[in-house]
Amino acid sequence: METVLAMLTGLLVAAGAYLMLSGNLVRYILGLALLSNAANLVIFGAGRLTKANPPLIPEGMKEPLEGAANALPQALILTAIVIGFGLFCFALALAYRAYYALGTARMDSMRIAEPREDS
């Protein structure tokens, strides 16, 4: 299972990098989204993959069942997803706006803040 997860992570990173290198702002952001999912999978894998009970305390008991899963990696991933959600909302809104304002989504043509020396 770990092997599959590792390969999947690698695939996501490769696909993300490919998209990010295409020079188009929208693809760049989609590539970032893939990368962030790869990072979440890294945490998931690092927290060990086991068959276990959900880490919930059943009604009327004071501690979780025997063999409960480690809830921490999932808490970390959830936090990372929430933060990622906010960041990508912003990034998409910004991309839309930059396209509107600059008239292009090609990153090579975005030179307003850093004008070419010879022009």
Added chain:
Amino acid sequence: MNSSLILRTGTRALVPVFLLVAILVLLRGHNEPGGGFIGGLLAAICVALYEKAFGVDEARRWLRLPPMTIAGIGLAAALLGGLWGVVEHGMFLTGVWPLYEYGPDGWTGWPVGSVLLFDTGVFLVVVGVVAAILFALEEAGIPEDRPEDGEEHS
């Protein structure tokens, strides 16, 4: 607004259901899957649906408060939930359960306290921020440029 009759009628019917589910998810969040963030996202779906069906202006009227103000109130609620722990136990974010006691019969009373206040705050922040981003995207236009370099004299 040129959305279809089906969308508008469907929205009217679905929004109360979504809101109910959102609040349920918020309330069961402490010991079971759920919580402020997920509940807030569900409620934000209502805002999105409403906005798609009736337009931004109508959705703003429906919300009554500006989205960022909702987020601000949520942030304040979450912060107060944390500060409550300072007052009661001297440490930020410590849970406080004024109506919930442990006695010989186990836990009695209402499990309501600073954690719910915090979660409600998160709920409102999510609704407010998602609504703000949605509305901003829908209305996106570019304002007049500020005076750039070389023009600014004051």
Added chain:
Amino acid sequence: MILVWPVIIPLAAATLLLLLRKWDGLVRWGSVAFAVALLFAGVVLLDTVLRDGPVAAQLGGWAAPFGITLVADLLSAAMVLITGIVAVAVTIYGLTEIDRTEGWHGHHALVHALLAGVCGAFLTGDIFNLYVWFEVMLIASFGLLVVGGTKKQADGAVKYVGLNLIATLAFLSGVGLLYGIAGTLNMADLGLRLEGRQEETAVLVSAVLLLFAFGAKAAMFPVFFWLPASYHTPSVTTSALFSALLTKVGVYALIRVFTLIYDLDVPLIQSILLYGAILTMVVGVLGAAAQNHFRRILSFHIISQIGYMVLGLALATPAAMLGAIFYLFHHIIVKANLFLIAGAARRMTGSEELKLTGGLYAARPLLAVLFLIPAFSLAGIPPLSGFWAKFLIVDAGLQLRDWLSVIAALGVGLLTIYSMSKIWLEVFWKPHPDGPDAVMGKVPLPMLLPIIALAILTLVIGLAAGIFVDAALVATEQILNPEAYIEAVLGAN
């Protein structure tokens, strides 16, 4: 309890200022008042740490290493205090610079959200929590960067956001791996558990991922491109705040993580840091020499100065670490001041393009003198604070006989003088291209006051360097011998 206030005050400020943003005057002054409160909390915190040594608090009462710990040693406390100083200076400056629309779009609330992220990053003792505070800081800085909404800002923000998000993801992956290796996220606990395991591949991979992430935040070579692309686009208040704090949080995180969690004497890490630092210094200063825009020159100088601090860390002797920490403090004050002066100069002369400015020495001699203080300090001319900072680093390099870094440090200092004199000649000395009447208006008092205050502080640090070096020495000892820090977090064993 005192540990929580530097985080709660700016968070509460951000909330209130967001809710009240319609009342423009109230929000402006409220922003200043909260900044003063943050400064006060910083003073109390520093006083506590100076008296009692490192202090820690467990959030929500969950004991370390399971809960989130806030902890302050002398370095953290001093960084919080200096954040307070910058906050007060920048909010006062913003009283005149930030207009009503920018206030309505949330500028003031975002400033305090950024400060909350910065203070949280300085105080947290948990590496995942450090990630969260970095994100708070990042989101707030995204917002600040686009408030105002010009084309230039949209362009700069795209590059800033795009490159910083990659660093963020590297940070997250590194933290994930670290948790997988050690099973804990508490930094003090991590330090104990990784003892003797520093050469393991997994540990090295996580170290390099974190090095990449913090290096990108600190604008090290070769991942600095986001900085000169964006720092000159927003309002001066915003870019002064960014220049003072954001990259320094990256440097702080490097110092903290590579002393507490990882050992610096692993050859791979040390050589990346060392050669990265030298290239950062050189590339930054050469970039600055090629620019002809006031704030862009300053932006490239941030990069070259970051190189000095990382060099101090990479040399890894107590003397070099002392230099790095002293440099950190000095640079925050000086760089914020230079950006504020750039804003005042633009207001007077109408531009930041060096070609289109001039005549400021004749028209506003006070501002010219005020520019010379931080500019000379940046270049390292005695007896200003920058001289001592550079002296400490170069001296540490000489002790190690590391000639390459000594030569780089001295050469970069010379080239810094070149850029500063270019600004002096173009903006202050030469006549204005549109004639002497083109210099318009007076520097408003809220702009002048922070500039004067920061200049005086630069002079004080320079003239009373002994006191500050002694304090930095104590901070260095706490950093290099983290037993007291670990004991404060985990309790005495």
